[in-house]
Amino acid sequence: METIHLDVEGMYCSACTARIEKVVSRVDGVAQVAVNLTTETGKVTFDKERTSIDQIINKISQLGFKAKVMVGANRHGKERELRRLEWDFFYSVLLTIPLAWTMLSHFEWASVIYIPALFKNPFFQFVITIPIQFIIGFQFYERAWSAVKNGSTNMDVLVVLSTSAAFFYSHYVTFTTPNFLYTTESDILFYETSAFIITFILLGRLLEQKSKSKTKEALEELYQIQTKLATLYENGQEVRVNIEDLMPGNHIVVKPGERVPIDGQVSKGYSMIDESLLTGESVPIEKVAGSQVFAGTINQNGLLMVQVTKTTADTALSHIISIVEEAQASKAPIQHIADKITGVFVPIVIIIALITFAGWYFLLEPGSLNGALGKVIAVLIIACPCALGLATPTSIMVGSGRAAQSGILFKEGKFLELLGKSDCILLDKTGTVTKGFPQVTNIHVDDQFNFQYFIEMIGAVEQTSDHPIAQAIYNYAKSERGNLPEVHAVENVPGYGIKAVVNGLNVVIASPFFYQNKGMSLPVKAVRQEAFFKNEGKTTMMVFIDQRYAGLIAVSDEIKPTSQQAILRLKKKGKRVILLTGDHERAGLATAKAAGIAEVYTECTPEDKAKIIQELEQEGKDTVMVGDGINDAPALAMANVGVALGTGSDVAIETGDVTIIKGDLNKLVDAINISQKTMTNIKQNFVWAFLYNMIMIPFAMFGILVPWLAGAAMAFSSISVVLNSLRLKKVKI
Secondary structure (H helix, E strand, O other), X not given: OEEEEEEEEOOOOHHHHHHHHHHHHOOOOEEEEEEEOOOOEEEEEEXXXXXXXXXXXXXXXXXXXXXXXXXXXOHHHHHHHHHHHHHHHHHHHHHHHHHHHHHHXXXXXXXXXXXXXXXXXXXXXXXHHHHHHHHHOHHHHHHHHHHHHOOOOOXXXXXXXXXXXXXXXXXXHHHOOOOOOOOOOOOOOOHHHHHHHHHHHHHHHHHHHHHHHHHOHHHHHHHHOOOOEEEEEEOOEEEEEEHHHOOOOOEEEEOOOOEOOOOEEEEEEOEEEEOHHHHOOOOOEEEOOOXXXXXXXXXXXXXXXXXXXXXXXXXXXXXXXXXXXXXXXOOOOOHHHHHHHHHHHXXXXXXXXXXXXXXXXXXXXXXXHHHHHHHHHHHHHHOOOHHHHHHHHHHHHHHHHHHHHOOEEEOOHHHHHHHHHOOEEEEEHHHHHEOOOOEEEEEEEOOOOOHHHHHHHHHHHHOOOOOHHHXXXXXXHHHHHOOOOOEEEEEEEOOOEEEEXXXXXXXXXXXXXXXXXXXXXXXXXXXXXXXXXXXXXOEEEEEXXXXXXXXXXXXXXXXXXXXXXXXXXXHHOOOEEEEEOOOOHHHHHHHHHHHOOOEEEOOOOHHHHHHHHHHHHHOOOOEEEEEOOOOOHHHHHHOOEEEEEOOHHHOOOOOOOEEEOOOOHHHHHHHHHHHHHHHHHHHHHHHHHHHHHHHHHHHHHOOOOOHHXXXXXXXXXHHHHHHHHHHHHOOOO
C-alpha cells in the first residue's frame, strides 16, 4: 500500500469533499481516502498493483476539481487562487454597482437620490449582468454540471439554480416587454438579485479564504524557519551551501543569531540556544561540546562548530512538520456527522424550494410568478451548507497548530477528539513519572572516615563501570570533587557490585546481599538505614574500605519536579490516574506515593500493561497510555490514545498517537485541555450552522428574507464559523 497527499482545488462545501471521497473510494485498489475542505488537501491510500495515482487524479478531475500530488505546502498555488478570487470579486462589484444604485428606487427614503435613467433600462441591466452570470459565474456552472453529471448535488447547484432562475426570468421579461430598449421600468426584474448573490458569495469565499489562511499560521511558521543555506567548514574554509547538500559527518559553523540549519552534535564551542520551537519553553538551553542541536532552533550568543548527524528529511523539524500536516489533513470522527447531513441536505433544500414556490404561486399569492420566484431564490441561497462543512476542519486545523506551537503533536485529527474524552490515564513509571535514570539521593559515611575522602574513593572505583547505578555514583563524585585518584585491579562482581584498589586500599561497593552471603558482619545502624531506604523504594550500596565498613549510598530514579503537579491537575479534571511499572513492589509504591497516585500495578511486563488496558476498555473506559514510545509499544497501541513522551532528539517516535516533545507531564494536561477546547469549539460551530439554517430557511420561505440579503447572510455564516475557530489561537490552556 502507498499513501499519497494531494492538493485539491475547487472545493467550497462539505458536499464537495463527500463527493470526492465517495467516488475515489469506489476506485479498485483504493483502501482509504480523506479530503479536507479547510486545507484543500486529500490523502489517498491505495494498492499500486491495482491502480495508480494518475487514475485517481483523473477520477477527481472528472468530478470538476483540479488535483495534483502535493509537493511541500503548495503555498504559491493557494496565493494564486486568492488573487483570482480578489479579481473576480473586484470585477463583480464594479458591474454590480449600477444595479445596486438602481435598487435605491425601491425605497421611499432614497427617493431624493438621483438615479440615471440608463441604469433603470432593462436592456442595460441585461448587458452588464451577462459577464457576472456567465463569465465570473462560469465556475459555478462548471462545478454544478460536474456534480449533476456524477449523480450528486452540492452548493454550486443551489447557486446556479437560484441565479439562473433570477437571470432567465428577467431575460424573458426584458425581451417580451415592448420597446425594451427605451423603457426605464425594472421593478419586476431580478438582474440585481443574480448579481448580488454571485458578488456576495465571492465576497464570502474571499474572506473565508483569507480567514482560513490564518488558521494555517502555525504550519506556515514551521515552513518559514526551515533555512535554505548552511555554512560548511571544509579544509579550513567556510563555504555557503544548500542544506540538501549536507551529509552526516560534515561540519558546519553556526554563528550567533543564526538558526541551526540541520540536526547535529556540537564538536566545539559554547552557546545558549532557544529551543522553544521544539519544547514550547522559552528558556534557552546551554550547549557545549557533545550537546545535540536541532534544525530551526536559534543560536543566541556563541559560535558553534556542529557535526551533522541527520539528513534534511530526517531532522526533528521535518518530522514535526510532517506530523502537523498529517493531523491537519485528517478527519475527526465528529466530521462524519456533517458529511452525512450534507449528503442529503441539498436535495432536501431543492424539495423545500419547490414546496415554497407551490405554496406562494398557488395559495398565498395565486398567479404571482414574480413573488414566488423571489422566495424560491432566497431559500436556495440561504440553505447553502458551507458553514456546516467548515465547522470541524477549521477547528482541527487551529487546535492542532496551537498544540504544535506548545510542543504537542497530534498525528491525526481523531486523536485530538479522543484525548479529551478519556477517563483513565495510565502512566509508565520510568522516564514518564520519573527522570528515567538513577541519581544519588543519600550518602551516610561512617564516623571513622572523612566525607570528602569517601567520595573520592567511591568515585574512583565507579568511573570504570558503565552500569547506570555506577554512573550515578561517579557523576555525583565528579561534581563534588572534580579530579579523582587512579584505580587499579578493577573486578566486577556480577549481580552485586564492583571491587578495585585505590591508593593501595581495597575498596568494595556492593549490595547488602553480597556481604551477607560472605558472612560479613554489618553495623546495626547501617542495616537500619538500608531497611529505611528500601521501604522508600531506593537501591542501596554499602562500601567497605580495607575490609572496614565505610558508608552507605542510596540511589533512586526520582520523580520529575513537574510530575506531582501534573497528576494533581489530572485528578482535578476527574481523570482516573494509574501507575504501571516493571519495578518491584516497594519501588513502585514509593514512586506512586511521592507522585500522589493511589492506584499502581508493579512488576508489569509490556504484555501485562497491554492486558490491563484491554480489561479497562472492556469495562467501557476510554484509556490513554503515556510512555516512552519504545518499551511501552504494546500498551500504546492497545490504548484508545497512545501518548509518547520524548525530547527533541526522539521526536520521531512512531508508536504514539500523540507525541509530547518535552518530557513533562504538564504538557499532557495541556494536550487534554486543547482537545477539550477544540471539541467545544467544533460543537459551537455545529450549533451555529444548524441554528442558522433552521432559523433562516423559514424566514426565506415566508418572504421575510429577500434574495440579495440571503446571499449576504449565507456568506456571513461561513465567515463566522472560521472566525470562531480562530479564537482557539488565544484560548487559555
